[in-house]
Amino acid sequence: MNFHLLANTRASVVRLNSKEQPSSFQFKGGNLTVTTLELMTANCAAIEQELQQQTRRAPAFFSQTPVVLAFDRLKQETVALELIVDTCKRNGLIPIAVRCSQDAIKRSAWALGLGWFPLQADRRLSEVKKETDCEIRKPTKIVRSTVRSGQQVYAEHADLVILGSVNEGAEVIADGNIQIWGSLRGRAIAGAQGDCTVGVLCRQIRAELVSIAGTFQTFDAFAWPDDSERPVEVRLSNGRLVIE
Amino acid sequence: MAKVVVITSGKGGVGKTTSCASIGTALAMQGHRTVLIDFDVGLRNLDLVMGCERRVVYDLINITTGEAKLSQALIRDKRVDNLYMLPASQTRDKDALTFEGIELVINELKQEFDFILCDSPAGIERGAVMAMYFADEAIVVTNPEVSSVRDSDRIIGLLDSKTRRAEQGESVRTCLLVTRYDPERVEHADMMSVQDIEEILAIPLSGVIPESQAVLRASNQGIPVVHDSESDAGQAYMDMAARFLGEDRPMRFIDFERKGLFSRMFGGRR
Numbered sequence: 001m002n003f004h005l006l007a008n009t010r011a012s013v014v015r016l017n018s019k020e021q022p023s024s025f026q027f028k029g030g031n032l033t034v035t036t037l038e039l040m041t042a043n044c045a046a047i048e049q050e051l052q053q054q055t056r057r058a059p060a061f062f063s064q065t066p067v068v069l070a071f072d073r074l075k076q077e078t079v080a081l082e083l084i085v086d087t088c089k090r091n092g093l094i095p096i097a098v099r100c101s102q103d104a105i106k107r108s109a110w111a112l113g114l115g116w117f118p119l120q121a122d123r124r125l126s127e128v129k130k131e132t133d134c135e136i137r138k139p140t141k142i143v144r145s146t147v148r149s150g151q152q153v154y155a156e157h158a159d160l161v162i163l164g165s166v167n168e169g170a171e172v173i174a175d176g177n178i179q180i181w182g183s184l185r186g187r188a189i190a191g192a193q194g195d196c197t198v199g200v201l202c203r204q205i206r207a208e209l210v211s212i213a214g215t216f217q218t219f220d221a222f223a224w225p226d227d228s229e230r231p232v233e234v235r236l237s238n239g240r241l242v243i244e
Numbered sequence: 245m246a247k248v249v250v251i252t253s254g255k256g257g258v259g260k261t262t263s264c265a266s267i268g269t270a271l272a273m274q275g276h277r278t279v280l281i282d283f284d285v286g287l288r289n290l291d292l293v294m295g296c297e298r299r300v301v302y303d304l305i306n307i308t309t310g311e312a313k314l315s316q317a318l319i320r321d322k323r324v325d326n327l328y329m330l331p332a333s334q335t336r337d338k339d340a341l342t343f344e345g346i347e348l349v350i351n352e353l354k355q356e357f358d359f360i361l362c363d364s365p366a367g368i369e370r371g372a373v374m375a376m377y378f379a380d381e382a383i384v385v386t387n388p389e390v391s392s393v394r395d396s397d398r399i400i401g402l403l404d405s406k407t408r409r410a411e412q413g414e415s416v417r418t419c420l421l422v423t424r425y426d427p428e429r430v431e432h433a434d435m436m437s438v439q440d441i442e443e444i445l446a447i448p449l450s451g452v453i454p455e456s457q458a459v460l461r462a463s464n465q466g467i468p469v470v471h472d473s474e475s476d477a478g479q480a481y482m483d484m485a486a487r488f489l490g491e492d493r494p495m496r497f498i499d500f501e502r503k504g505l506f507s508r509m510f511g512g513r514r
């Protein structure tokens with residue numbers, strides 16, 4: 001039997017009201033492209049000066065444009081968030097939320113009525129650019145042993161073949177396809193530069209995580225069905241990981 | 245040619261020290277000049293298991309720092325000829341051990357001995373890397389449980405990358421020793437089977453030591469369990485040492501059988 005696994009489950013519509021009453025609204029999930037303003041400094045004067053230069057260059061962009069203020073790169077625990085927001089507004093940007101790990105900034109955002117996003121859990125997985133056409137491929141990288149807990153193998157611009165197994169706690173990454181002659185018990189990340197035509201093949205799957213072109217699935221406490229004791233291929237089909 | 249063998253595991257309390265004492269004793273009984281080095285600085289207990297703790301004067305660190313000569317620090321075993329041990333320091337800081345110091349000691353020991361067994365501390369840090377760095381061969385000790393197997397997997401990865409042999413593009417010959425094996429609990433799926441462990445670690449199996457009362461009894465007396473030739477664990481260590489020397493022996497004590505009266509009377513004592 002083939003079984004399917006949903007990669008990113010997105011609840012598309014959530015109805016809150018009962019059937020009798022017509023809904024006064026719907027919640028819709030989905031992806032909106034929002035610009036992120038990743039700050040390298042919290043110095044408002046410096047930010048303002050640079051924003052003004054940019055506005056002159058692309059005035060259309062800076063009119064009522066919603067942005068997320070990202071503080072990932074800042075080491076400091078606190079910033080003058082109110083001043084930064086004002087600076088943005090003066091220059092046609094409308095901050096709607098912050099992205100940070102610093103609690104103090106999160107609290108300031110709350111006070112200013114802004115939303116909050118956590119840092120992306122795994123930047124490598126989420127920041128891959130989606131591109132179907134691949135760059136020049138190098139020859140296949142072959143690993144002639146088992147990849148063990150704590151080890152990581154990367155095949156840049158290439159396919160990756162592992163003659164042994166990939167054990168729990170090990171990670172194999174390729175810009176191309178990944179082929180494992182033994183069992184996949186760890187993490188396999190294929191299409192690491194965004195090639196979504198690639199796949200992961202293995203003799204037996206007990207994976208912790210499989211990712212193809214940034215679409216990933218973890219199998220934390222996942223009970224693998226008995227029929228996974230056979231060669232499988234994982235591919236990306238309509239934005240979902242499919243195991244066959 | 246002298247062989248340096250590290251006994252390592254990643255996880256603590258799996259039976260490295262017990263195995264080092266018994267395998268070393270068995271090798272010496274076969275006439276091989278053998279020395280055991282305790283690398284577990286601060287937690288020395290190989291001397292306790294060997295029953296020579298009262299004769300410790302100098303230790304490994306004293307030699308590497310030049311405070312004592314090797315011949316002063318080596319402790320000769322009371323029971324078996326050809327067997328010596330080099331204790332770890334109980335008081336010194338771990339960082340007092342250096343790679344250069346150990347290399348000097350090992351090179352000197354190579355002149356005198358056939359086998360140099362290094363009893364590794366637990367973990368994957370400097371102490372464990374130091375114990376394995378000069379090894380030609382490794383015995384990876386694993387218990388039949390997920391966390392132990394995973395740590396051993398990590399250690400095998402280190403043996404493939406963090407040893408001098410690995411740095412020179414050669415490999416450290418590695419074999420698997422499963423200890424504290426309880427066939428009954430494997431039968432009930434409480435523990436992993438030897439087959440499962442072999443499948444994951446993908447290195448040759450050279451022995452299985454059953455969980456045995458005899459081990460604790462032996463360590464309390466300071467007599468390596470391999471001397472107890474009546475016991476299952478003692479026999480299993482004898483088998484292991486023979487396989488290590490290249491002999492082909494069938495694996496024993498791996499199948500669960502409800503013991504009948506006869507095997508209870510004549511089988512190995514547990």
Ligand SMILES: Nc1ncnc2c1ncn2[C@@H]1O[C@H](COP(=O)(O)OP(=O)(O)O)[C@@H](O)[C@H]1O
Pocket residue numbers: 253255256257258259260261262263366423424425453454455456457459460463477
């Ligand atoms: N086969 C065995 N059966 C029962 N107990 C054992 C066995 N092997 C080791 N032990 C016990 O496990 C504990 C840890 O053993 P030890 O050899 O000191 O492990 P390590 O050196 O890996 O930390 C000790 O109390 C020892 O007596």
Ligand SMILES: [Mg+2]
Pocket residue numbers: 260261284289363364365
């Ligand atoms: Mg020990």
